[in-house]
Amino acid sequence: QSALTQPASVSGSPGQSITISCTGTTSDVGGYNYVSWYQQHPGKAPKLMIYEVSNRPSGVPDRFSGSKSGNTASLTISGLHTEDEADYYCSSYASSSTLFGGGTKLTVL
Amino acid sequence: EVQLLESGGGLVQPGGSLRLSCAASGFTFKNYAMSWVRQAPGKGLEWVSVISASGGSTYYADSVKGRFTISRDNSKNTLYLQMNSLRAEDTAVYYCAKDPLYSDYVYAFDIWGQGTLVTVSS
Numbered sequence: 001q002s003a004l005t006q007p008a009s010v011s012g013s014p015g016q017s018i019t020i021s022c023t024g025t026t027s028d029v030g031g032y033n034y035v036s037w038y039q040q041h042p043g044k045a046p047k048l049m050i051y052e053v054s055n056r057p058s059g060v061p062d063r064f065s066g067s068k069s070g071n072t073a074s075l076t077i078s079g080l081h082t083e084d085e086a087d088y089y090c091s092s093y094a095s096s097s098t099l100f101g102g103g104t105k106l107t108v109l
Numbered sequence: 110e111v112q113l114l115e116s117g118g119g120l121v122q123p124g125g126s127l128r129l130s131c132a133a134s135g136f137t138f139k140n141y142a143m144s145w146v147r148q149a150p151g152k153g154l155e156w157v158s159v160i161s162a163s164g165g166s167t168y169y170a171d172s173v174k175g176r177f178t179i180s181r182d183n184s185k186n187t188l189y190l191q192m193n194s195l196r197a198e199d200t201a202v203y204y205c206a207k208d209p210l211y212s213d214y215v216y217a218f219d220i221w222g223q224g225t226l227v228t229v230s231s
Contacts, residue, residue: 003153034216034217036216036217036218038154038218040154045204045221045222045223045224046146046154046204046218046221047221048209048217048218048219051209051216051217051219052216052217057209057219089153089154091154091156091217091218093214093216096168096214097156097168097170098144098156098159098215099156100146100153100154100155100156101153102153103153103154
């Protein structure tokens with residue numbers, strides 16, 4: 001049960017777009033459409049931003065979008081806001097198990 | 110308001126036991142699979158365990174298999190995590206979370222509790 005691979009950090013300026021990748025295998029990301037993304041601010045519980053690869057829960061801005069190609073899923077944030085600065089984690093179902101990525105720290109410069 | 114409230118964390122010696130509880134409100138608890146996720150200090154998220162809505166199916170991360178037991182009482186709207194043979198590496202904030210749609214497994218974690226800190230140390 002290896003963790004999914006995410007970049008440790010990404011950065012962008014307000015108004016720009018960024019993409020965070022999440023790479024797994026055919027046994028997890030590539031094998032199921034159960035990839036989700038979470039935003040976590042310091043000292044807070046994670047918040048669901050995307051589920052089932054590309055679905056946004058009610059209340060999540062449409063600036064957040066998700067996609068998948070092969071064994072790699074991606075989270076794109078368009079039109080960055082300063083409040084988007086946080087840690088982001090991907091997650092995938094993996095046949096009676098769940099994997100998380102190591103997390104990506106997004107800095108909004 | 111949909112809410113999850115964990116309790117039961119604290120300081121425990123290596124080899125000791127602890128039982129966490131997660132009280133649910135604001136939704137029909139018996140209809141959703143539930144899960145535990147933990148986060149060691151300064152580290153990332155780690156999935157711990159999941160239980161189906163009926164309680165009939167349970168799964169565990171390899172790191173806790175044989176030591177932790179997940180259970181639920183649908184009459185009390187409460188999820189539990191019994192933790193035995195605790196190790197220093199089990200030190201973490203433990204969150205309970207629910208799936209937004211499914212009863213058989215938590216494929217995504219849409220509602221999280223505030224977390225409860227478990228510290229394993231002598």
